[in-house]
Amino acid sequence: MMEHEMNRMSLQFLSRSENEAFARITVAAFVSQMDPTLEELTDLKTVISEAVTNCIIHGYENKPDGMVSISAEIEGEEVTITVSDEGRGIEDIELARQPLYTSKPDMERSGMGFTIMENFMDQFEVVSAPGAGTSIRMKKRIESKKALYN
Numbered sequence: 001m002m003e004h005e006m007n008r009m010s011l012q013f014l015s016r017s018e019n020e021a022f023a024r025i026t027v028a029a030f031v032s033q034m035d036p037t038l039e040e041l042t043d044l045k046t047v048i049s050e051a052v053t054n055c056i057i058h059g060y061e062n063k064p065d066g067m068v069s070i071s072a073e074i075e076g077e078e079v080t081i082t083v084s085d086e087g088r089g090i091e092d093i094e095l096a097r098q099p100l101y102t103s104k105p106d107m108e109r110s111g112m113g114f115t116i117m118e119n120f121m122d123q124f125e126v127v128s129a130p131g132a133g134t135s136i137r138m139k140k141r142i143e144s145k146k147a148l149y150n
């Protein structure tokens with residue numbers, strides 16, 4: 001058994017599309033201390049990218065003056081990440097989580113964001129209410145490469 005180490009960070013930024021790469025890279029840098037595989041890191045970056053993009057285009061409907069918040073907590077071999085906005089919220093969460101469902105079919109959306117997040121993470125939950133914003137909470141176990149040698 002590895003010793004139980006805890007670490008935590010939080011991040012807040014404006015709902016501008018330029019900040020999507022900032023968020024993705026920053027979370028990946030934080031999680032790097034867990035010594036993830038390249039695949040685990042790539043999956044995490046994709047998940048952060050999908051979640052932040054949702055906050056910007058759906059939560060704030062592309063208005064650049066909203067705040068997006070991310071927090072990440074490492075506990076042992078597990079990372080818990082939350083991505084939140086204080087935007088319009090989701091009326092029907094079950095419907096929104098269906099593969100291929102999108103409320104913006106006229107745009108270039110495929111409705112796969114939530115499905116990707118759910119598949120790449122071990123745990124995934126959506127907390128949302130109309131007018132009160134949306135919070136995505138997810139967990140992933142990182143199989144540390146170092147553990148092979150310890």
Ligand SMILES: Nc1ncnc2c1ncn2[C@@H]1O[C@H](COP(=O)(O)OP(=O)(O)OP(=O)(O)O)[C@@H](O)[C@H]1O
Binds near residue numbers: 054090103104115
């Ligand atoms: N942060 C959010 N705030 C408000 N609504 C959201 C938010 N995130 C998702 N939704 C709603 O859930 C639906 C499904 O989200 P999902 O990410 O799966 O698909 P999408 O964003 O429409 O398409 P894609 O992610 O494939 O580009 C969205 O179309 C939107 O209606």
Ligand SMILES: [Mg+2]
Binds near residue numbers: 050053054112113
């Ligand atoms: Mg999406």
